[in-house]
Each structure stands twice: as structure tokens, then as C-alpha cells.
Amino acid sequence: MNGNWLIRARDGRLGVYVTHDDEVRCRSERGPGSDTWSPWRRIGGEQRLQPGLAVGQGVDDYAHLVSWRPTKAAEAGLVHSTHFRVHLAPLDWTPLGHPDRTGARTGLPAVAVDAEGRAHVFVRNRGNGVHALVQKERGGWNAWTDLKGSDVHEQLAAVTGESGRVELYATNPTGILRWAQEEAGAPPVPDDPLPVRVEPGTLSALPTSKEHVTLFFADPEGMLHAWRRGTEPVPLLAAAGPGPVALLRCTLEGHDCTLLAQRSASGRVAFAACPTEQESAGLWWTESGPQLPVGTEVALAEDADGRVVAATITPDGVLRIARQKDEPGLALAAWQEV
Template identity: 65%
Template sequence: MNGDWLLRGRDGRLSVYLPSGDAVLCRAERGPGAPWGTPRKVGGEQRLHPGFAVGRGVDGYAHLVAWRPTVKGESGLVHSTHFRPHLAALDWQSIGHPNRKGEVTGAPAVAVDAAGRAHVFVRNQGRGLSMVAQKEKGGWEPWRDLKGRLVEDGLAAVTGESGRVEVYAAVPGGIVYWRQEEAGKPPVQLEALEAPVRPGTLTALATSAESTTLYYTDESGDLCAWRPGGKPYSLLPSAGPGPVAAVRCELDGYDCTLLAQRSASGRVAFAAYPTQDERAGAWWTESGPQLPADARVALTTDEAGRVTAASLSPSTGQFLLTGRKDEPGLALEAWRQL
């Protein structure tokens, strides 16, 4: 699962996207703060490969991308839009292959610009970066090769507060950064950072009107924060493997960034600090029960702006949820299984 798979929809309902064999399921609240409904299959009956990406537009619509088998030995990418959690998503639509045809080349990532157009990024057969984007009035533009070399799997795509799309990729010994310089234009490579990054640990978040922040784990095990144009900052030791979840929220009247990750102990660890003020420091606080080794963590805010956290184990189907109590600090309700 790549991207924000726990989302707040346009109508205020929370929803979660779940892997289920050769399909993707959506489970949503029956109303904001109401009990959760049963899971529903997304996009019709097409058979999918494991793994999918999710991106949310400012309109609250969810865009999903996955690989599907086509002919023997080949696969292609498909896209679906989910306008409201309680409605059926659109059927999966083919958007092709970055090399016209071939097998799966890497996990996709998707970001949605200010006009509601999905931008899909994926590593290509040459281990560069390719992109395909929706047209303003329907349909899809041709695939574009954004170049790059030795791109690792685990892209992080994000939409800045400007509404322009950005993407980060790990490469041997560093990170490469692409951004749209104008709305509707393809992203261009603007910067490369030399850093001992661990592939598969990238998460990006819009943190101001001018910038996004990339979180990654370096080879020493430290969780680092980097904003293009500056230097990376070592924030604190990573709580566990894999990428962190990140969300901006208000805590006691302050604009904060909250991070969450499955820790080495198996519980969910949380850390918060003033947004873009890494020097203020952060530390982990663990919460909830021990989780399976493959459990992932997601963060969002509900209709009232309160933090909601979820954990999901694809191997067991265990889905746990908690939310912030209505009291100072980051006190959380008891985790509950849905």
C-alpha cells in the first residue's frame, strides 16, 4: 500500500483501503463518527496484482492505481476514482505501461493536482522514472519519461499546498526530487541529495505554502527530514523498519506534524513536533497492542480535525483504529478492532 490509505472523504466519512488477494476493498464509516460498514470491492471484478497506490485530491476524491495481468508474461496499470466512500468506485480503467508493454516494473505512486487530475509515477524497465497524467477534460496524456537512473522501488508522491505535484525517489547513495514548475506541466528534476538512504522508507508531506518535507531512514537507522533547497536533519532514531506515516494537525493550539510507525517492539510509536521545526526535538511514545510484523500504520484527521490512527496487517486482515481524546496533549482512546 503506497500513499494515504486511510482517508477522510468529501462528506466527512473516514474510509480505509484494504488489500484482499487479487482485489482492493474499501471500508467506510456509515456517517462521520458513525459505526463502520462492511468492506466493498473497488473497481469491479478485474483481477489485480498485489499492491496498490492511493492519492487524495483537495476535492476529497480518492484515486487508486494498481497493476493487473494482461496477456501471459505482461501486465498493465489501471486507475479508479472513488468520489464518496459510501458509493461504488468507478470501474478500473487501463492506463497502460511505462514501456508500452512488459511486466510489473515497480510499485506505483499517485498524487492529485489542484485541478483534480491524477498523476501516476512508476519506475520503468530502464530504472528511470515515468509518469502518466489525466487530461483536464477527460482521458489520459501519453506516458512521459522523466529520466533518472537506478531508481529504487518505493516512490513518494505528494501535492504541495500550491497544488503542484512533486515526487521523490531513492537512488544508490541519495534521493532525487522532481516538481511541477507550472500547473499542468510535467514535473522536472530539480535537485539530487547525497544521503545514505534506505530504500522503501520514503514519506512526503506538504508542510508549508512553499515546501514539502520528505521523511526517510538513513543507513544508521535515524529518521531524517529533508526539504529541497536545504540540508537534511536527523530527527530521532527510527522506531522500526519501513516508512513512517505523517499528518499535520493542531495539538494544543500549535501546528504540529505527527509521525507514527510500527516499532521494533511491535506496538505503534508516535512522535510530534512543531511543523518544520525539527530542532525542537521529538521522541517516540508507544501505544496499543503488539502488531504482526507486516502491519502498516496510517494517520489522518476526522471531520472535527482530531487525529485518527489505523493499523492494518495484510497477512491477518487485522484492522485497528484509535482517535485522539478531547483533552490536552496526544492522549489516545483505546485501540479497537473493526
């Protein structure tokens, strides 16, 4: 999956999205802050899907989902759905087409939602560049736009900054590529690339101030870095495990902090935190919970009461939740299977 699959919806309920076989499933809290959850249910109608789900959420707290569906033999197309309330049915999947008009699946999509509530869909194209599709403010979609780029790896990281503008990050063999919106409703335009050694598939991005988005990535040796445009990447600590870290900006003991989480090499969930945009203060991993199988995904959110919530989903669909206790620091209650 791409994006944060654990979200807090408009009414305060937490919801999760997973892919299962050829469909997307969703669960939600029975009520805001509840310890009981609804059963898994298929969303978006009866449309069969291919692997790869992207989740984005706007300031209106609506969730935008993007995935691939099979079309003709050996061909596929992207589809989109909007979920207004996590405990209710979302809209059916709407076809978006293909960045190359026709062809097979080209990469894992990414989606971000701007300040006006428009979804921006990004995906690698057949030539290993990037295409974008922007939703119209009053419904429908604009035409696909070629953002260029070369030798782009599959994983893309799309994020909306506090300014309401959308940014996109990708990697290729020479470093990190960045695109950023210059005006509302327009596709992002390319920025100067960052020549840096980066492990593909490790990007995650978080708005950390009105001016900046912070990008986290690992290098080929497994060292985790933080980077903001106009600065040099800062090495942080060895990544706890493979893939991107889950991120959350939250308040801990009255301080604006950035929280990181990742399945560690031991199989447990590892947490690290630092003051936001002050990574030089130092980070270290603290492990929590049971050992989880390879392929388990980790996500972070805040619940309706402002408590940090961590979630894990195993490849066979077991969902576990750990919620912050009313104690100093990041003290989590015991992990619960829900």
C-alpha cells in the first residue's frame, strides 16, 4: 500500500484499508475512540482489482483510494473511489484510464489531496517517467500530464503541505526527484534533483511546518535520513527494518514531535521520536508488542481524543491496535487484536 492506510475520518472514527486477493477491504471503530471495530467489508463495488492501493486524505477528511483493475487481456487501468465516512459504503470505483492510454500495470500509484479537495494521482509510466492526473474541483478529471523524469523506481511519495500545495517525491539511480505545485489545481513541476544514494522503496514524507515537508529515506547501507528542500540530508539512525517508516506529527509532553514507526528486524514494532525539524536532538528505537511476520505493515494516527494510535496489519489480515496511555511520554497500552 502507498500512503497512510490508518486514517481518522470526519466523525473521529479510525478506519483502516487493506488489499485482500482482488479487492480492497475496510474496517472502522464502532464509534470515535472505541475499542470495538466493525467487521471487514469489501468496498467500491464488485470490481476486481490488481495489487497496489494508494490512500490519500484531504482537509475535509475524506479518503481517496486509487488502485489498478484488469481491463483486457494483459492490460489494466487505474480506478478511484472516495470514502466520505469510514463506517458507511464508499463510492463505486470510477475508471481513470492509463498513463500510456493502454497497457499493463506500470507501478504503484500515489495520491494526495490539495486544499480544495482535489485528488492528485501519480503513477510511473511505461517509459519509467511519471504521469499525473488531477481531479476537477466540480467533478471529473483533467487530462493526464507527463511530469517527465527518467529511470524512476516504482514507489512514489505524494504529500500535501500545510500550504495546501501538493508535492511528489521519487527515486532513480542518481538520487531523489521532487515535483511541487506552483498554483492551485495545476500539476506539480520538477525541482532540481537531489544527488544522493537512496534505497528504492524507502520514501515517506510528512508536512513539518508551513514552509517545509520533511522526506525520510534510507540509504543502501540501511541508514535513515531526513531531508528538507534547501538543506543537506541529515543521517538519523539505522533503519529498524526494510521499507518506508510510518510517520506522525504529534504532541508529546507539550512538545511538537515527529514520531516514526517501523517493523524491526526482530519482528516487533520499533518507535522513535524527536522534536519536529530538530532531528539533531537524536533518535533511538524502542520496540513494542509481539513478533509479527514478514510483510506486516505499520501505520500511525491520532484518535478522536488526540491519543497516538499505532496499527499493524499482517499479510493474512490480522489487525492489531495499540493506543497511547494517559502517562508522560509515549506510553502505549498493550497491543490488542481487533
